[in-house]
Structure formats: structure tokens, C-alpha cells
Amino acid sequence: MSDTNKAFTVAVASGKGGTGKTLVAVNLAVALARGGRDVVLADCDAEAPNDHLFFEADVRRSDVMVPLAQVDADACTACGACREACAYGAIRILGGNVIVFPELCHGCGACVTACPVGAMSEVGRRVGEVAGGPVTSIKGSGSLTLVTGTLDIGDVKAPDVIRAARSQTAGHDVVVLDAPPGVSCAAVASTRGADLLVLVTEPTPFGMHDLELAVRLGRELKIPMAVVINRAGTGSVDVEAWCEREGIPVVARIPFMREVAESYAAARLVADDVPEVAASIAAIVALMGRSEVVS
Numbered sequence: 001m002s003d004t005n006k007a008f009t010v011a012v013a014s015g016k017g018g019t020g021k022t023l024v025a026v027n028l029a030v031a032l033a034r035g036g037r038d039v040v041l042a043d044c045d046a047e048a049p050n051d052h053l054f055f056e057a058d059v060r061r062s063d064v065m066v067p068l069a070q071v072d073a074d075a076c077t078a079c080g081a082c083r084e085a086c087a088y089g090a091i092r093i094l095g096g097n098v099i100v101f102p103e104l105c106h107g108c109g110a111c112v113t114a115c116p117v118g119a120m121s122e123v124g125r126r127v128g129e130v131a132g133g134p135v136t137s138i139k140g141s142g143s144l145t146l147v148t149g150t151l152d153i154g155d156v157k158a159p160d161v162i163r164a165a166r167s168q169t170a171g172h173d174v175v176v177l178d179a180p181p182g183v184s185c186a187a188v189a190s191t192r193g194a195d196l197l198v199l200v201t202e203p204t205p206f207g208m209h210d211l212e213l214a215v216r217l218g219r220e221l222k223i224p225m226a227v228v229i230n231r232a233g234t235g236s237v238d239v240e241a242w243c244e245r246e247g248i249p250v251v252a253r254i255p256f257m258r259e260v261a262e263s264y265a266a267a268r269l270v271a272d273d274v275p276e277v278a279a280s281i282a283a284i285v286a287l288m289g290r291s292e293v294v295s
Helices: 021-034 081-085 110-114 158-166 185-191 205-220 239-246 258-265 275-288
Strands: 008-013 038-043 060-071 091-094 097-100 120-134 143-151 174-178 196-201 225-232 250-255
Touching (some): 021 174, 021 196, 021 275, 038 158, 081 091, 158 185, 196 205, 196 275, 205 225
Parallel strands (some): 038 174, 225 250
Antiparallel strands (some): 091 097
């Protein structure tokens, strides 16, 4: 990590859920804060955020609002111009009435511009919330701030919540992004622009398959990558051999241990309880300190 004013952003991601991504992200953020860095941990897994379970923090909450097209039924002539202008199929004409499907509306404003009679406008609609504040339960020479994006139940606009959460990470030395699993739009919104992508996987066929997808995403976004193998020593897939062929460093191996599962299930910092995990987190911190990482 450089000492310039630009924050170093590391995204911790995985091709599938349940690989230990949050374990790595939480313990990495704490290690950096204890090491003297001013760190912000952003939980971008907006559909199932759980980083907050590991901390006590002074939290402030704010709504995430997005624009939504609405129709003035009295002024509307049902000419179809708004429907033709919508690239997302969010507008339909049913029974002579213009209907807007909020789950599909991207708030681009094209329908408002296209309407010849001014019947279309936009209103704000809540899709989730962002909570953030300093962590009070972690002591060290640095500081840790927690930001959590939470999508409202039944909504689908996770990328909007993620972007709102990331907008609150400015002004810190290091940004740690706990990304949602997979390679969907939410994963792209969480990882785009990161300086390092740490991919957490497991040595199983499912883990290997989804790691390949995650690596393709990292390469598409042109982010340097490193791999952490969780539950090392189990499974039947040689992840390390694949990573060597692909030129991606395996930066850490977290062994399959009962102590890890018990500590994590109790919402404790696993690196404090299990020396092998502490060593793995230290290896990631060391990689972040290098002037170059492998892309």
C-alpha cells in the first residue's frame, strides 16, 4: 500500500456463497486497523449482510432512494412513445393504460424525455438503506469504520444499494469491500475499480467452477487478483495447480479445522482464536504492501 492520498481498495469476493469470504474480509479489516491503518469495511452483500455481527459500532442510517417513472393518467394519451423509449422493458400498455414495472425501471429518464405531452415524471423510491459508523469494539493504533448496505426485502436493486454504500467509504486509507458471491451485476458493482481482488474458494468441484467464473470477471474488470483457499486439505480439486497455470498467486491457505468453524459461528474474530488464520490474514496484508500484484 502506498502512502499517497488515494485509498487502497481491496475487494474480497467469491464465485459462490459459503466459501469463507466474510471471514476473510472481516479479519483482514481488523488486522489492517490494528496495524495502524484508517480502514473502512463496506459490507456490499446487500441481500444478506452480516459483517455487523462481528462488531459494536456507532451507526447512522440513511435511505437509499432511486428514481422511478410515474404516469399522469389524466394527461397520458397512451401513444406508446415512453414504451418505445424504455430500453429495459419496464413500461407496458395494458387496456389502454400505461403501466410502469418498478422492478425493471432503471431511472434513466428516457421515458420522461420521450413523452410528447409531459405525462411522464420521476419520483423517489426507497430500495434499501446504508448504515455506517465507527467500530467501538476494536482497539488498535488505527481505526475501523463499518458501512453496511441492506436491500429492502422484495426489492431487486442491489447495485443501487451497493453504490450508495461505496459512496460512504471516502476519506480512509484502506477500503475493504465484502462483495456478494457470484458474478452478477451486484458483484460487478462491488468490485469495479478495486486495486486488488482477493478470491476466496474451496477445493471442491463447485468451488473450482465458480472460481473460474470469478477470475473471468476479475480479468474483464482488469483487477489484479490473488486466491485464498479455505478448508484447505479437503476436497478433490487441485486449486493450486490451476492457479499456477493461470498465473494467479495463492496468497493464503486456511485449513479445515473445527476451531475455525466454532469461532466463526460464535461471531468471534477467527484470527484471534486460530493462529493458522492469523497467518493467512498476515499474508494478505503483506501482498497488499507489495508494489505490484499479479493481474
